[in-house]
Amino acid sequence: MSQEPYLALRGVRKEFGSFVALHDIHLDIHQGEFICFLGPSGCGKTTLLRVIAGLESQSRGEVRQSGRDISRLPPAERDYGIVFQSYALFPNLSVADNVSYGLVNRKVPRAEVAGRVAELVKLVGLPGSESKYPSQLSGGQQQRIALARALATSPGLLLLDEPLSALDALERVRLRQEIRALQQKLGVTTIMVTHDQEEALSVADRIVVMKDGVIEQVGTPMEIYREPNSPFVADFVGKVNVLPGKVRDGRLEAAGLAFAAGGEDRDVRIYLRPEDVLARPIAEGDPHVFDACIERIDFLGSYCHVHVRSPTLDPHKLTVYLSLNYLAEHSLQEGSNLRLRLLQERVKVF
Structure with missing residues (x-):
C-alpha cells in the first residue's frame, strides 16, 4: 500500500x-x-x-x-x-x-x-x-x-x-x-x-x-x-454489556468482582462483549467466576443470546452468547443455573 x-x-x-x-x-x-x-x-x-x-x-x-x-x-x-x-x-x-x-x-x-x-x-x-x-x-x-x-x-x-x-x-x-x-x-x-x-x-x-x-x-x-x-x-459496534465500577487503590471493582487496574481512583463503567463471558469448565478459586441464573433465551439459529442474572451482579444483568449445542448438551433452559467467568483481559474501562 x-x-x-x-x-x-x-x-x-x-x-x-x-x-x-x-x-x-x-x-x-x-x-x-x-x-x-x-x-x-x-x-x-x-x-x-x-x-x-x-x-x-x-x-x-x-x-x-x-x-x-x-x-x-x-x-x-x-x-x-x-x-x-x-x-x-x-x-x-x-x-x-x-x-x-x-x-x-x-x-x-x-x-x-x-x-x-x-x-x-x-x-x-x-x-x-x-x-x-x-x-x-x-x-x-x-x-x-x-x-x-x-x-x-x-x-x-x-x-x-x-x-x-x-x-x-x-x-x-x-x-x-x-x-x-x-x-x-x-x-x-x-x-x-x-x-x-x-x-x-x-x-x-x-x-x-x-x-x-x-x-x-x-x-x-x-x-x-x-x-x-x-x-x-x-x-x-456490536453488542456489549455495561456495568458500573470503581477504581480504588489499584483495583477495579465492578458488580462484586475485582480486577487489577492502574491509574488514579475514579468511578468508571466497564464494557464487556457477550462472547467474553465464558460458560465452560472453570478452575476452582478463579476470582472472576460467579454463579448465574438464566432469565431469558433469545434463539438466533446456531447460537443464542442468553440473558442472565446473578446475586453477584445484582441489580445488573448480562447477556452472553451460547451455542445451541452447548445449551442442549447441558440441558440449559430458562431458570437453569450455570457458572460463568469474565475474561479480565477483554474488559474495557471508560
Missing part, C-alpha cells in the same frame, strides 16, 4: 446555516482500500461522501485525490463512480444503455462501448441481460447494473451510498460479498456509507466510525470491535 494517501481530507467542515454537519474532518485513504463510513442516522457520513463527490461543497477544508486538489471541482471533473441506495437507473433505457451512459457522454467509439458493456454485465453476474429494462429486474439485479454503470469509465474511486439498504436480508448478504470480491479483483479504492455494523465489519479494510459530524475512531474491523476508544464506539 502506498505511503502517500490516494484520497486526503484536510480540515473538511460543512455547515448548513447554523448547523454544523461536519467538524474539521481529517482522513487519509490509501490506494486500493475498502473504507466504510459507519454511524447512526444524522452523523454526517453521507454528507462527507457527497463532499468527496462534489455533490456538496465544503464550507472549509481541502479534498485531494492522487495529489490533486479537487476541493472546488464540479462532479463531472472528478474521477469517481457512484452507486446510490435508490439504484437511480434510467427506467426508459435498457441495461446496455444504462451501463454505457458515461461512456457515450465521453464519446467512446460504439464498438468499444459494446465490448465494455458486455464485459461489465458479465462481471456483475448478469450476462445476456443487456436488452432488458430496469423494471424487468429484481432490486438486487438493478443494484448490480448500477454498480456496472459506476465502473464503466474505470474510475479511480468508487463511492457507494448505502447501496444495500433497500434489499432484503439474504440479498444484502449475497451482494455485499460480491461487491467485496469485485473490489478486490479490480483493486479500485472504495468508500461505502452504511449504518449497518455487520455490513461494515464484514467487508471493510478500515472503518471510519462517525458521530455528530466527528470521526470517533478509524481502524480495522478487529480494532474497532476489540479496541473501541470511546463508550459510543463500544456500544454502537
Whole structure:
C-alpha cells in the first residue's frame, strides 16, 4: 500500500446555516482500500461522501485525490463512480444503455462501448441481460447494473451510498460479498456509507466510525470491535454489556468482582462483549467466576443470546452468547443455573 494517501481530507467542515454537519474532518485513504463510513442516522457520513463527490461543497477544508486538489471541482471533473441506495437507473433505457451512459457522454467509439458493456454485465453476474429494462429486474439485479454503470469509465474511486439498504436480508448478504470480491479483483479504492455494523465489519479494510459530524475512531474491523476508544464506539459496534465500577487503590471493582487496574481512583463503567463471558469448565478459586441464573433465551439459529442474572451482579444483568449445542448438551433452559467467568483481559474501562 502506498505511503502517500490516494484520497486526503484536510480540515473538511460543512455547515448548513447554523448547523454544523461536519467538524474539521481529517482522513487519509490509501490506494486500493475498502473504507466504510459507519454511524447512526444524522452523523454526517453521507454528507462527507457527497463532499468527496462534489455533490456538496465544503464550507472549509481541502479534498485531494492522487495529489490533486479537487476541493472546488464540479462532479463531472472528478474521477469517481457512484452507486446510490435508490439504484437511480434510467427506467426508459435498457441495461446496455444504462451501463454505457458515461461512456457515450465521453464519446467512446460504439464498438468499444459494446465490448465494455458486455464485459461489465458479465462481471456483475448478469450476462445476456443487456436488452432488458430496469423494471424487468429484481432490486438486487438493478443494484448490480448500477454498480456496472459506476465502473464503466474505470474510475479511480468508487463511492457507494448505502447501496444495500433497500434489499432484503439474504440479498444484502449475497451482494455485499460480491461487491467485496469485485473490489478486490479490480483493486479500485472504495468508500461505502452504511449504518449497518455487520455490513461494515464484514467487508471493510478500515472503518471510519462517525458521530455528530466527528470521526470517533478509524481502524480495522478487529480494532474497532476489540479496541473501541470511546463508550459510543463500544456500544454502537456490536453488542456489549455495561456495568458500573470503581477504581480504588489499584483495583477495579465492578458488580462484586475485582480486577487489577492502574491509574488514579475514579468511578468508571466497564464494557464487556457477550462472547467474553465464558460458560465452560472453570478452575476452582478463579476470582472472576460467579454463579448465574438464566432469565431469558433469545434463539438466533446456531447460537443464542442468553440473558442472565446473578446475586453477584445484582441489580445488573448480562447477556452472553451460547451455542445451541452447548445449551442442549447441558440441558440449559430458562431458570437453569450455570457458572460463568469474565475474561479480565477483554474488559474495557471508560
